[in-house]
Amino acid sequence: MAIRFISLWLSLFFISLFSSTLSIPRIGPAFPSSIIRAEQQPSFATSNQPYRIKFFTQILDHFNYHPQSYQTFQQRYLINDTFWDGPKNNAPIFVYTGNEGEIEWFAQNTGFMFEIAPHFKALLVFIEHRFYGESIPFGGDKNAAYKNSSTLGFLSSTQALADYATLIIDLKKNLSAQDSPVVVFGGSYGGMLAAWFRLKYPHVAIGALASSSPVLFFENITSPYGFNDIITNDFRSESENCYKVIKGSWQQIEDTANQPGGLEVLRESFKICKNYISANYLEGWLQTALVYTAMTDYPTPSNFLNPLPAYPVKQMCKAIDDPALGNDTFAKLHAAANIYYNYSGAAKCFDLADDSDPHGLGGWQWQACTEMVMPTDGNSQDSLFPASSWNYSERVAICQRFYNVQPRPTWITTEFGGHDIERVLKRFGSNVIFFNGLRDPWSAGGVLKSISKSIVAIVAKEGAHHVDLRFSTSEDPEWLKDVRSREVKIISRWLSQYYHTLETAFNIN
16 A cells, blocks of 8 residues: 655755756745644534635736736635624624635644634635635636736735635625724644735734744744754754754765665665665655654644544654664664554555645745745754755746746735834734744744734744644643633734724714
């Protein structure tokens, strides 16, 4: 039985790994959603979804007035009004700003919103990002929408934010809920969008919870070595031997691959299926496991990309440190990779050539070639991975080759800011929660210090990638319960202030 290899959905842009072996280097989506517990998944079965699926007729281009701009497409959104106290009571509306994939995937993995909805008597809305899932322009034909830069040019964060604003305003009007306050939520790229939405559309949303949103990973505001430094520290803090085994393995893989019959040795050592194998493919496969395990190093078992145990980094290092494996580096790495790719034990071999995209995330390659230029793939001499530096010129060459476009590395900071963020947002920003877990490599580009009384950074030393948005469990540690409690209190304060202002306005009138 072969197990599928999940594509490198990271914007780490593994040029050195893939440029010589793949037709299109993987510069895919950076941010998998929050993790759902395996035992909770049945409650989201197709026959018992906790939401209704609806569509909104959305305009193709919000910022120009060319004839093509007026074309429309059907944008999918999900809605749950089970707990909503209705427009007469101006009950709140909680909106998830969709990520780079199918919106049902993210909704089914964002239990925090479902769990707090009864407390706030809130309406829940999850909006799908244009060009992802079923929200495809150009007649819903993905091939037509992804045809070339002339069609993909309508895929951008600014267009997506305008979509959200347009849909929310229209929805409130149709529900006669113009005075219902809106709070936006998001994790990863969705968290970036949530924060930016609050800054760009303060008249639409009164606040934002931006979880694990690396809004500072642009234009070298933060170090390009920060991402992999955190991964290195995650593994090194568990075991110095574990770190040394992984760090020393890359050259050993290369040396073995270059020997006569070496690729077959690697195939047998790592139980690779009978298909194409190279040192680059194998290194990429191993690095994917290490990166995603660090990102999802949760204190409870999870089942999002793959089934994982609690504290999977610790389990990987435990496998590597197993004395029964002696000094066999490849056996140690295979045991560690099994934690990520085969924790269920069902796989007999691994398919390194499988580049399937079950959640429709491929559009991120375009975004990474245009505006989402995040220098995150630098590796210092002490890195878990081979030493390397961020090479912008390589990205330019590949993006021009495949899309005939050149990235705009300064656009995000021009459009949304980022430089001197503390000084700038202190002057005009308000009502944003930035959550980051320090075991999450993306926290290297996050806001880790509170900027004002209402722009609050919540930092969890043991936290991983937007762990706060996961479903709660009885096994959650106290620090995670405290994080969610703080977020609920802050959102409550925003709503109280809003209702007080609304009441005052009515009294004046």
